Amino acid sequence: MSPDTRKHRxxxxxxxxxxxxxxxxxxxxxxxxxxxxxxxxxxxxxxxxLVGDHYQLNQRQRIAVARAxxxxxxxxxxxxxxxxxxxxxxxxxxIDGFNLxxxxxxxxxxxxxxxxxxxxxxxxxxxxxxxRAVEETERALRVxxxxxxxxxxxxxxxxxxxxxxxxxxxxxxxxxxxxxxxWAWRVEVVTNPDVPLKRGGDLIVTSDGSLLDExxxxxxxxxxxxxxxxxxxxxxxxSK
Numbered sequence: 001m002s003p004d005t006r007k008h009r010x011x012x013x014x015x016x017x018x019x020x021x022x023x024x025x026x027x028x029x030x031x032x033x034x035x036x037x038x039x040x041x042x043x044x045x046x047x048x049x050l051v052g053d054h055y056q057l058n059q060r061q062r063i064a065v066a067r068a069x070x071x072x073x074x075x076x077x078x079x080x081x082x083x084x085x086x087x088x089x090x091x092x093x094x095i096d097g098f099n100l101x102x103x104x105x106x107x108x109x110x111x112x113x114x115x116x117x118x119x120x121x122x123x124x125x126x127x128x129x130x131x132r133a134v135e136e137t138e139r140a141l142r143v144x145x146x147x148x149x150x151x152x153x154x155x156x157x158x159x160x161x162x163x164x165x166x167x168x169x170x171x172x173x174x175x176x177x178x179x180x181x182x183w184a185w186r187v188e189v190v191t192n193p194d195v196p197l198k199r200g201g202d203l204i205v206t207s208d209g210s211l212l213d214e215x216x217x218x219x220x221x222x223x224x225x226x227x228x229x230x231x232x233x234x235x236x237x238x239s240k
Contacts, residue, residue, distance in 0.1 A: 009102060009125050009134050010109035011234070018060050019112060019236050030055045031068045031238045035117055038071040063124055068116040068238035070209060078118045078212045083203060085224045089152035093219070094197055095144075096206035097160040097174070097187075098131060098167075103207065103222045104140035107230045113222075115237040120207040121222040130165040133173070141174060145183050147221075147229050155184040157202075159193035 012018075019027070030051045037047040044066070052062040070078070106123040107113055114122045148156055158174050160167040171187040178185030190196060197204050198215050205221040212218060226233055 007135050008109040009105040009123075009136065010111045012060060012112075012124070014058075015060060015112050015124075018058055019064070023061070024236065024238075026055045027057075027061060027065060027236075028238055028240055030057060030061075030065045031117060032240075034065055034069040035071060035075075038069060039073065060124065064112075064114055064236070064238065067122045067124070067209075068114050070116070070118050074209070074213060075118045078120075078209075078218075081212075081215075081217050082119070082220055083217050085151055085219050085221065088148065088203060088219060090154050092155040092157065092202045093148065093153050094202045094204045095156055095158045096193055096197055096204065096208055096211065097158040097170075098164065099206050099208050100144065100221065101137070101140055101170075102126075104143055104225065104230070105134055105136045107222075107226065107233045108136040108140055108143070109134065110234060113226065113233055113235045115223075115235055115239045116207075117239050118209070118212070119220055119223060119239065120209070120212075121220075121226050121235070122207050129163070131167060131170060133166070133170065137170075137173070138177065141177050142181075143225060143229050144221075145178065145181055145185075147225055149183060155186070158185065158187045159196055160187065160189045161193055162189045162191050 034047055034051045038044060048062060048066050102125050103123045106125045112124050116122055160171055167189050171189050174187045194211055197211060200216045204215050204218045207222055226235060
């Protein structure tokens with residue numbers, strides 16, 4: 001595999017065509033139908049193939065539909081545990097580090113964001129075991145930091161995946177920026193961030209669907225940033 005030399009986490013070259021307005025009705029129908037199948041306990045992989053083949057979706061479109069869809073029960077449970085960002089005031093936020101940072105980096109670079117059925121905003125980027133900082137990384141961290149300060153969060157604990165290459169380097173960057181700005185930030189590089197993020201007692205910041213299905217109260221922070229801190233963004237609504 002060739003090294004990741006990207007300077008931005010922007011749109012895939014084929015995204016403009018794949019997510020053009022004329023394709024959105026089919027993508028929304030596919031998301032609805034996949035959600036319908038998931039609500040009836042169909043296996044996710046088989047259901048996605050069925051829907052994707054029916055609508056002749058390419059690989060990027062299938063990834064988007066899979067990230068936007070969820071069962072009725074998943075949607076209801078996730079929404080029931082979501083709290084408004086204002087509840088971060090005076091509280092500690094535990095952050096799914098790569099999950100949040102990559103979404104903000106993608107938004108700043110003009111990458112595609114999805115408004116999903118559970119109300120989350122998700123990106124189509126991925127790190128594939130290696131994280132490489134891009135030109136938007138520091139700006140993305142500053143956007144997050146200023147938003148948390150604006151909301152009055154008492155502390156933020158960033159969790160990064162140890163198995164992802166360069167996680168230690170990113171941890172140093174986050175800690176240094178937090179110290180320079182006077183933000184109460186801690187960074188923990190752990191084998192599996194899901195473990196501490198699932199513990200009760202603090203509000204968590206993530207849009208990872210599998211994590212939201214098992215965690216406690218959470219803040220839909222990327223959606224909050226899109227509304228007030230990341231305008232304009234390329235947001236495709238597959239929630240309906």
